[in-house]
Amino acid sequence: MAPPDGPCPEPWLIELFVVGDTPRSRAALRNLQAVCAARLGDGRYTIEVTDLREHPGAWRGNQILASPTAIRRTPLPERRVIGDLSRTEQVVAGLELPGPSPGVPGSPAAEPVEEPRG
């Protein structure tokens, strides 16, 4: 499916599944927020975070194989990405996000945050 052209009437809902409040989880969330802000613009998207440690049933319920996983719930069809979400263009391609947001010229995503290596 090609990325949708023009404004999408349906709000974007992206669910991020992480395990605990760890540097890995926080880095994935910051990277996802930065890409969504740049590509979708304020008010056009919602990111819901599910902590799999607090909701262990969500692994099976959502057929999550690894964490962090981000799922584009709407608009359909669903799309999934896994990893630290540090590569903007891969997040855009994987979740099939639209082109640069009109309100943000060039839509430069914030510097990606890599998980600190232990």
Added chain:
Amino acid sequence: MTGSPSNDVPRTGNGLRRLLLALPDGVLLLDRNGSVRFANPAAERLFACEPGSMVGCTLGCPVLEGTAEVEIPRQGEGMAVAEIRAVEVEWDGERLTLATFRDVTGRKQAEEKTVILGRELLEVYETLQNRLGKEIHDAIGQPLVGLKLALQRFRELQEQDRQIGLGEVGLLIDDMVDVVRELSHSLRPTTGRGWSLQEALENHFHRFERNTGLQIRFRARGLQRRIPRLTEVVGFRIVQEALANAARYSGARSLEVRAAADGAVLTLEVEDRGAGFDPATVSAEAVGIRGMRERARLAGGRLSVESAPRRGTRISATLPLEPPAAGGDPNPNHGPG
């Protein structure tokens, strides 16, 4: 799920197929939607999936810079941590992602243990620094103030009284030399002196009896053998601390110390028949037990405390006479506190 699922690698030849099947790292071939086209046995083990059952499942497209770590649930076995790498490959004219998963769970657990151990070491070090600072203040700082005052008085003395003043200053300096010697002894009980653990303990008992008036009955067995330096120093410190506690709290007139090097362990026991305490109600920190327990644990051993009000106290430490195996938990039975 896309395409016609088949757990096979097209046009790879038998060599590459065997290689993929034998690799210890998990290998997944993913389509542009992140659905699994191929999973090798290592990947199926890592994801706790039945052979062939991963094909068609949607993992998601890997998004990472170089490598990234992901958590993978394992039924009844906690969480695995895997390091992923991903590259784009062309397969039968289609762009696919080849993702490799290396199980780094053991390494991550070892790293976490190292961090915890580091924190504990830092705590012990800080405690030691604080104690040293207090010792220096009490043992050297106060006599120095006395010396300064004596010298001030000396300046005001008439010529005929100065001999007496000098004598007083000399006595103060003698006291300080003793204090510094005592401090040095307590800081390096065995190292730098070439003493065995038994000699170091006997020397300490002699000073302890002189300073406290308490009597020590010492029974030693097998201490002539070679004892690792860490075990020796930790053992000495535990006995030293246990004796200090007994002098401070027990009210006993005599103490018994037993030390035995048998087989692979050094066992040390300090027992008094004094006031005792209820371990359930007395804070371990308040009676210095925590520090002893931490020392024992860091040396790969363990420490136990038996006590009851009016029934005395027995502190027992068991320390290894061989270094613990690298990476293993030296004391799996150690509980909190």
